[in-house]
Amino acid sequence: MFFGWLLVCLSVGLCASPASADQSYLSELQARARTQGLARTRMWQVLLHYHRTLFGGWRSSADGPGFFLAGSAGETDPEAELMATLVAFSASAKPVPPDDEAGQHAQCRFPARWSWLKQELAIDTTRLPEQPCPLFAGWRQAIAPEKVGFIYSAAYINSPASMYGHTFLRLTRRTGEGNRLIDYIVNFAAEENTKNGFVYAWKGLFGGFAGHFYVMPYYVKIQEYSNIESRDLWEYELALDQMQTERLVEHTWETRSTHFNYYFLTENCSYFLLELLEVADPGLRLSERFHGPVIPADTLRAVLSVAGLVKGRTVRPSLRAQILNRKSHMTGSEIKAAEALSKRGREAQGLIADWPRERQARIIDAAYDLLRFREGLTKDPSPEFLRKERELLILRGRTGVPPLESAVQPASDAPETGHRSLRLGLAGGLASPQHAAFEEISLRLALHDFLDPSRGYLDDAELEMGQVRIRFQNATHRLFPERLDLLNILSVSGYDRWIPKTAWTIRAGGDQAHNLGCAGVRCSYGNLNTGGGISLRLGHPFLFFLLTDVDLAAGAPFFDHYRIGAGGFAGAVLRLGRFSQTTAEGRYIYYFLGDRRRAPVISVGQGFNLATWAQIRLVGDAVGSYREARAELLSYF
Amino acid sequence: MKRLALGLGAFVLLIAGTAHAQYGMAGCGLGSLIFGNDNGALKQILAATTNGTFASQTFGITSGTSNCVSAGVVKAEREQAAFAEVNFQDLKGNMAAGGGEYLTSFATLLGCEDSAKPGFAKMTQDKLEVLVPSPSTTPIQMLISVKQQIKASPSLAATCTDARAIARAEGRPMTLAKR
Numbered sequence: 001m002f003f004g005w006l007l008v009c010l011s012v013g014l015c016a017s018p019a020s021a022d023q024s025y026l027s028e029l030q031a032r033a034r035t036q037g038l039a040r041t042r043m044w045q046v047l048l049h050y051h052r053t054l055f056g057g058w059r060s061s062a063d064g065p066g067f068f069l070a071g072s073a074g075e076t077d078p079e080a081e082l083m084a085t086l087v088a089f090s091a092s093a094k095p096v097p098p099d100d101e102a103g104q105h106a107q108c109r110f111p112a113r114w115s116w117l118k119q120e121l122a123i124d125t126t127r128l129p130e131q132p133c134p135l136f137a138g139w140r141q142a143i144a145p146e147k148v149g150f151i152y153s154a155a156y157i158n159s160p161a162s163m164y165g166h167t168f169l170r171l172t173r174r175t176g177e178g179n180r181l182i183d184y185i186v187n188f189a190a191e192e193n194t195k196n197g198f199v200y201a202w203k204g205l206f207g208g209f210a211g212h213f214y215v216m217p218y219y220v221k222i223q224e225y226s227n228i229e230s231r232d233l234w235e236y237e238l239a240l241d242q243m244q245t246e247r248l249v250e251h252t253w254e255t256r257s258t259h260f261n262y263y264f265l266t267e268n269c270s271y272f273l274l275e276l277l278e279v280a281d282p283g284l285r286l287s288e289r290f291h292g293p294v295i296p297a298d299t300l301r302a303v304l305s306v307a308g309l310v311k312g313r314t315v316r317p318s319l320r321a322q323i324l325n326r327k328s329h330m331t332g333s334e335i336k337a338a339e340a341l342s343k344r345g346r347e348a349q350g351l352i353a354d355w356p357r358e359r360q361a362r363i364i365d366a367a368y369d370l371l372r373f374r375e376g377l378t379k380d381p382s383p384e385f386l387r388k389e390r391e392l393l394i395l396r397g398r399t400g401v402p403p404l405e406s407a408v409q410p411a412s413d414a415p416e417t418g419h420r421s422l423r424l425g426l427a428g429g430l431a432s433p434q435h436a437a438f439e440e441i442s443l444r445l446a447l448h449d450f451l452d453p454s455r456g457y458l459d460d461a462e463l464e465m466g467q468v469r470i471r472f473q474n475a476t477h478r479l480f481p482e483r484l485d486l487l488n489i490l491s492v493s494g495y496d497r498w499i500p501k502t503a504w505t506i507r508a509g510g511d512q513a514h515n516l517g518c519a520g521v522r523c524s525y526g527n528l529n530t531g532g533g534i535s536l537r538l539g540h541p542f543l544f545f546l547l548t549d550v551d552l553a554a555g556a557p558f559f560d561h562y563r564i565g566a567g568g569f570a571g572a573v574l575r576l577g578r579f580s581q582t583t584a585e586g587r588y589i590y591y592f593l594g595d596r597r598r599a600p601v602i603s604v605g606q607g608f609n610l611a612t613w614a615q616i617r618l619v620g621d622a623v624g625s626y627r628e629a630r631a632e633l634l635s636y637f
Numbered sequence: 638m639k640r641l642a643l644g645l646g647a648f649v650l651l652i653a654g655t656a657h658a659q660y661g662m663a664g665c666g667l668g669s670l671i672f673g674n675d676n677g678a679l680k681q682i683l684a685a686t687t688n689g690t691f692a693s694q695t696f697g698i699t700s701g702t703s704n705c706v707s708a709g710v711v712k713a714e715r716e717q718a719a720f721a722e723v724n725f726q727d728l729k730g731n732m733a734a735g736g737g738e739y740l741t742s743f744a745t746l747l748g749c750e751d752s753a754k755p756g757f758a759k760m761t762q763d764k765l766e767v768l769v770p771s772p773s774t775t776p777i778q779m780l781i782s783v784k785q786q787i788k789a790s791p792s793l794a795a796t797c798t799d800a801r802a803i804a805r806a807e808g809r810p811m812t813l814a815k816r
Contacts, residue, residue: 142710181742215709219724368730376726386772396733397765403736
């Protein structure tokens with residue numbers, strides 16, 4: 001193999017080309033690079049992912065040593081890395097097997113650096129020979145990049161953690177219109193190496209996973225997101241020119257020599273995508289806007305906020321959205337027929353035999369999608385599925401009816417129309433006994449509750465992380481935490497006959513036991529509750545849910561310092577246009593261990609949206625005989 | 638802010654307690670790849686943001702991970718097979734309906750001119766029972782049958798050609814003038 005390659009390269013004279021650049025030319029280039037200050041240019045910084053450190057130095061966010069030609073010095077010293085890069089670029093070519101990627105010449109491993117330096121230093125390739133890079137050239141040619149699209153994958157139903165969304169880039173391939181499926185995408189992801197949930201969480205939070213840019217066909221992601229996970233894909237075409245697009249692709253290749261430590265909250269998929277866009281266009285200043293948690297939807301807003309960067313938007317609704325759309329255009333008997341076909345296959349064809357062909361085709365299309373959704377999206381579909389699948393396909397084919405397309409509504413408005421992730425609030429209110437006045441400040445890191453402006457979010461899930469409300473009681477001059485939500489999830493996707501989903505909730509945090517006759521910090525307790533149930537949706541405006549609820553609580557206000565109980569939790573949500581959300585919730589827990597004092601909990605709320613970034617909210621709470629009312633002014637950042 | 642984020646993270650963690658003749662005929666084994674994801678409940682709740690990398694074993698970071706894919710890019714001679722495998726259900730659905738996005742892209746990979754695509758789609762609908770002769774028909778068997786049908790049809794044989802498919806895969810201009 002090796003000798004074969006040697007022969008090939010000898011025969012085409014590659015290996016016979018000048019062994020290396022002459023030393024004097026290298027010194028000349030290095031001197032010129034210093035004079036021009038190339039190591040201090042924005043381009044060099046983005047290519048190497050250098051960021052300012054607190055002490056005024058530089059540090060690269062790339063964590064794999066293979067990325068730095070100056071060894072570990074390259075990580076923190078842009079100039080040393082640039083000099084070493086020029087040395088490596090002028091090194092003589094060593095014959096390597098064609099598939100030995102890591103052994104390739106530096107010019108082949110770092111094509112974006114090479115392209116840029118060649119141009120900036122006007123490198124004379126007769127004195128510093130350009131190396132042939134068959135591996136890279138083949139890869140780049142297959143991708144055939146023309147344009148870049150920024151893709152936002154929306155949340156998927158019943159998985160509130162996905163509410164944070166996900167972003168990746170699509171590279172339009174020179175294949176003409178109508179072939180998006182066979183475009184390539186660039187996705188930043190962590191290399192997961194554990195199935196243990198705790199280890200997973202720990203590693204994810206503290207940089208224990210190695211993140212990489214992965215290239216793959218778009219259709220792989222479409223199967224994953226649109227079909228299996230029921231996520232709508234929002235595509236934003238970016239105004240990057242051909243040279244910028246080429247650089248983006250070249251740089252993606254460069255990152256194959258390294259990894260980036262992955263942090264769920266900060267240096268995550270969406271963050272590194274911004275760094276990649278900055279390589280394409282160093283004039284973009286995107287990553288530096290984020291100092292805390294990086295939420296994918298916020299990175300989309302950052303991209304959209306750059307004037308002229310986004311040229312257009314399209315949406316690819318999920319398979320689930322298509323199914324629900326088909327169903328919404330069907331009559332009762334048609335729905336029944338489609339169900340029967342998906343359950344029994346050809347046996348049920350009598351139900352539609354007398355209908356016009358086009359109507360038959362419509363029903364069979366719906367039945368086929370339903371069958372797939374229920375039974376087909378698995379690794380090894382059953383023989384039963386395969387039999388019914390083929391029967392439906394044959395029935396559909398025999399109608400001879402051409403494709404029936406209809407406009408499908410995505411599950412939510414475009415993600416950028418939603419409110420931002422970070423919420424700050426001021427509130428004032430009165431509480432029993434004696435209508436004692438209080439003030440509050442509140443902070444929530446993420447993301448959405450049912451009273452928040454509903455536009456741009458899935459309308460059947462709440463996800464809150466890192467919320468705290470601090471209260472000051474005027475009469476007693478007490479300052480104390482009123483409520484803390486580490487995590488609050490309420491997933492209540494409305495029940496649909498075709499796509500039945502259960503409702504569930506989990507919350508962990510702290511609260512005040514106002515009804516137990518205590519006050520201030522002594523009244524604080526921590527609790528964890530969870531439950532499951534059902535929910536019902538009546539159109540967009542109405543949502544009802546009923547869940548069981550198990551509550552575990554511990555704290556000073558309780559007898560024996562704890563209580564454990566089980567009960568129920570019910571609620572309703574009403575949304576009126578883009579302006580108003582109303583909620584009502586009631587909860588009753590039967591405590592049977594620890595402190596057994598029980599009281600119904602009722603809460604009503606009304607949110608008025610002033611703008612996407614501001615809201616006025618009125619809330620009334622009652623716990624046993626305790627009453628409280630407050631008005632909040634909230635703003636989203 | 639980073640510390641804040643880490644702090645929040647720690648809390649979350651705490652509570653989680655919880656060649657031409659045979660061009661494109663060989664399979665890739667990619668069909669079931671997309672179902673490799675393991676989304677445990679805990680994982681779903683805590684963070685869905687690593688985005689899984691189940692596909693990365695195949696569309697991997699290292700080269701030579703499979704004889705089908707190199708650095709995430711599907712080898713030219715395997716593109717038709719890989720596409721058919723991963724999108725098998727959608728493709729069959731499009732064939733039965735006589736058109737659709739998957740079928741259009743498939744036709745592109747088969748080297749069809751744009752003008753030939755409607756005729757190609759109609760052929761797949763008309764010949765569905767031949768292309769998918771049994772419930773256990775594999776993507777590769779279907780691909781082979783599709784190619785046989787193309788050859789059997791004089792008009793398709795002239796407008797959907799391996800030569801065009803290869804030119805496209807190699808990034809050469811696709812407009813081979815054929816009138």
